[in-house]
Amino acid sequence: xxxxxxxxxxxxxxxxxxxxxxxxxxxxxxxxxxxxxxxxxxxxxxxxxxxxxxxxxxxxxxxxxxxxxxxxxxxxxxxxxxxxxxxxxxxxxxxxxxxxxxxxxxxxxxxxxxxxxxxxxxxxxxxxxxxxxxxxxxxxxxxxxxxxxxxxxxxxxxxxx
Amino acid sequence: xxxxxxxxxxxxxxxxxxxxxxxxxxxxxxxxxxxxxxxxxxxxxxxxxxxxxxxxxxxxxxxxxxxxxxxxxxxxxxxxxxxxxxxxxxxxxxxxxxxxxxxxxxxxxxxxxxxxxxxxxxxxxxxxxxxxxxxxxxxxxxxxxxxxxxxxxxxxxxxxxxxxxxxxxxxxxxxxxxxxxxxxxxxxxxxxxxxxxxxxxxxxxxxxxxxxxxxxxxxxxxxxxxxxxxxxxxxxxxxxxxxxxxxxxxxxxxxxxxxxxxxxxxxxxxxxxxxxxxxxxxxxxxxxxxxxxxxxxxxxxxxxxxxxxxxxxxxxxxxxxxxxxxxxxxxxxxxxxxxxxxxxxxxxxxxxxxxxxxxxxxxxxxxxxxxxxxxxxxxxxxxxxxxx
Ligand SMILES: Cc1ncc(COP(=O)(O)O)c(C=O)c1O
Numbered sequence: 001x002x003x004x005x006x007x008x009x010x011x012x013x014x015x016x017x018x019x020x021x022x023x024x025x026x027x028x029x030x031x032x033x034x035x036x037x038x039x040x041x042x043x044x045x046x047x048x049x050x051x052x053x054x055x056x057x058x059x060x061x062x063x064x065x066x067x068x069x070x071x072x073x074x075x076x077x078x079x080x081x082x083x084x085x086x087x088x089x090x091x092x093x094x095x096x097x098x099x100x101x102x103x104x105x106x107x108x109x110x111x112x113x114x115x116x117x118x119x120x121x122x123x124x125x126x127x128x129x130x131x132x133x134x135x136x137x138x139x140x141x142x143x144x145x146x147x148x149x150x151x152x153x154x155x156x157x158x159x160x161x
Numbered sequence: 162x163x164x165x166x167x168x169x170x171x172x173x174x175x176x177x178x179x180x181x182x183x184x185x186x187x188x189x190x191x192x193x194x195x196x197x198x199x200x201x202x203x204x205x206x207x208x209x210x211x212x213x214x215x216x217x218x219x220x221x222x223x224x225x226x227x228x229x230x231x232x233x234x235x236x237x238x239x240x241x242x243x244x245x246x247x248x249x250x251x252x253x254x255x256x257x258x259x260x261x262x263x264x265x266x267x268x269x270x271x272x273x274x275x276x277x278x279x280x281x282x283x284x285x286x287x288x289x290x291x292x293x294x295x296x297x298x299x300x301x302x303x304x305x306x307x308x309x310x311x312x313x314x315x316x317x318x319x320x321x322x323x324x325x326x327x328x329x330x331x332x333x334x335x336x337x338x339x340x341x342x343x344x345x346x347x348x349x350x351x352x353x354x355x356x357x358x359x360x361x362x363x364x365x366x367x368x369x370x371x372x373x374x375x376x377x378x379x380x381x382x383x384x385x386x387x388x389x390x391x392x393x394x395x396x397x398x399x400x401x402x403x404x405x406x407x408x409x410x411x412x413x414x415x416x417x418x419x420x421x422x423x424x425x426x427x428x429x430x431x432x433x434x435x436x437x438x439x440x441x442x443x444x445x446x447x448x449x450x451x452x453x454x455x456x457x458x459x460x461x462x463x464x465x466x467x468x469x470x471x472x473x474x475x476x477x478x479x480x481x482x483x484x485x486x487x488x489x490x491x492x493x494x495x496x497x498x499x500x501x502x503x504x505x506x507x508x509x510x511x512x513x514x515x516x517x518x519x520x521x522x523x524x525x526x527x528x529x530x531x532x533x534x535x536x537x538x539x540x541x542x543x544x545x546x547x548x549x
Contacts, residue, residue: 008458012531019462019535022461022462022465023458023459023461023462023531024458024461025461154195154202156195156198156200156202157184157198158184158187158188158193158195158197158198158508159180159183159184159187159195159197159198159508159510160180160197160198160199160200161178161180161199161286161287161288161336
């Protein structure tokens with residue numbers, strides 16, 4: 001049941017408990033209680049909106065940085081990750097398997113700003129061995145949603161048997 | 162030209178489609194939200210499209226066996242076995258057709274002689290009657306009612322039987338009502354079928370869209386396999402209406418007779434659609450279940466919304482239609498639908514187009530996004546408020 005509620009909220013965080021209650025056939029009070037607990041436990045971390053910034057005037061540059069870390073006794077990946085994610089320029093950090101260790105997503109107003117941040121702040125952190133910066137040129141799909149030019153029109157006949 | 166002399170009287174006798182009439186009315190009205198659509202609002206899951214595209218790239222552009230690709234028939238047989246423990250020989254007891262539509266037409270033409278009677282529980286899907294007339298049969302309608310949750314009652318069926326009765330059509334979950342029949346309900350019907358030596362056309366196209374209770378294939382009831390043609394397809398459960406692909410499973414002599422027509426009129430179903438259907442059966446469950454879940458959620462929203470605005474709506478347990486009563490408003494189904502369109506911009510289908518016993522009801526499809534359903538319900542609510 002928790003999963004069903006989470007799935008619905010993940011696809012549309014504006015769904016009211018009343019609507020969720022109907023959709024899942026669970027009493028509203030129960031839905032409210034479950035959501036409250038999930039919020040308290042930080043399972044529901046935040047309610048946000050998916051925005052296609054490319055369609056706006058605002059210029060934002062995103063980059064994915066592959067970060068290699070030299071692990072040292074007593075300093076795990078978590079500690080290094082923590083030093084990285086504290087920067088407000090960093091929008092996400094993942095621990096990765098494979099060729100590098102941390103994948104860091106950075107947001108800036110220009111390529112220069114991002115590059116400088118990587119050179120000055122990220123690369124200089126202790127235990128960071130190397131970085132490779134990849135700028136994101138275009139978003140096609142994000143969090144399961146395809147970013148298209150327009151909303152797709154319903155091509156179905158208005159009436160059919 | 163004297164067209165009346167040119168067009169065959171049999172075709173002239175087919176009444177114009179009530180849905181068509183309504184369609185013409187709707188065209189030209191702007192900013193409508195449609196709950197009038199009888200097909201999924203989802204597009205076909207991409208892996209299915211992709212499989213078909215790949216097959217085209219591989220050069221699969223030929224005719225197939227008249228029966229359809231053997232690999233597809235084998236998967237269909239497997240599906241029928243795993244779902245209902247029904248055994249059909251994929252070699253000669255499964256026929257792949259251009260939608261369930263074609264399969265129904267084939268069956269009716271294969272079975273009916275001039276004057277044979279076909280028992281048709283109504284309200285029902287709009288094609289059965291004209292197809293029966295075209296095949297030379299005669300339709301005997303059996304009414305069902307909201308009080309019985311639109312189930313076919315054994316007593317009503319018995320009363321409609323004559324010595325010309327030959328075929329019974331069952332469509333559960335039902336279009337337009339969303340009604341389902343439980344095993345017990347069907348068992349009662351199967352006794353009458355046995356006693357009166359009927360052949361059953363079981364249109365199970367909405368079978369996999371059964372939200373409550375069990376989806377029982379009529380052929381799986383004791384003694385019924387030999388007198389049942391099972392129809393199923395991909396249009397609804399896999400959101401594949403445009404592919405035009407479906408199938409029939411039945412005892413060999415019946416499939417053989419249907420094949421006789423199919424091989425000359427259709428030759429075979431399009432190979433790219435057959436490849437797509439194969440992919441749907443083999444790998445389509447995950448996406449199918451996602452769509453199923455979404456329909457089920459919307460079903461609860463629409464049923465509650467309709468009841469809340471005072472339109473009594475029995476709980477549809479399958480398909481993607483709600484069938485509320487609008488009798489309280491004092492309007493006929495057609496008046497209601499027309500005024501709802503003109504005054505509130507919402508399209509629903511007047512229940513009477515599905516048969517007389519649909520009068521006083523409207524069909525609201527919930528194969529539409531939650532946002533659309535919510536907006537449509539809000540518009541309907543203020544419309545109904547003005548009336549009652
Ligand atoms: C009850 C019923 N049977 C058959 C069909 C036709 O299905 P197909 O697309 O497989 O021809 C429909 C489509 O609306 C239907 O509602």
